[in-house]
Amino acid sequence: MAQGDHVTLVLEAEDVTHGLYLDGYDVDLVAVPRRTDRATFVADRPGKFRLRCSKVCGTLHPFMLGELIVPPQFALLAGHRHNGIGGGRNRGVSPGRLA
Ligand SMILES: [Cu+2]
Helix, strand or coil, X not given: CCCCCEEEEEXXXXXXXXXXXXXXXXXXXXXXXXXXXXXXXECCCCEEEEXXXXXXXXXXXHHCEEEEEECCCHHHHCCCCXXXXXXXXXXXXXXXXXX
């Protein structure tokens, strides 16, 4: 992905309720078992942004961490949008699932 892309995060829980909070973008998802939650936003700020489970879900809760990496889009910074890289996919997000 690249700065300026539209990013959709999908959170699916299989066991207990999980959350996903993305620092810097104020994205907060909550998924109860067998349901999904999603949010779409524009990754307009470059950098590394931590994401974590926002619901106390069990003994592994403190370790449910990840990061979203938004590489700077120099053409965007210069005022021109270049769509050749990224295409809106979520390659910069890890882990993909928190369930
Ligand atoms: Cu948790």
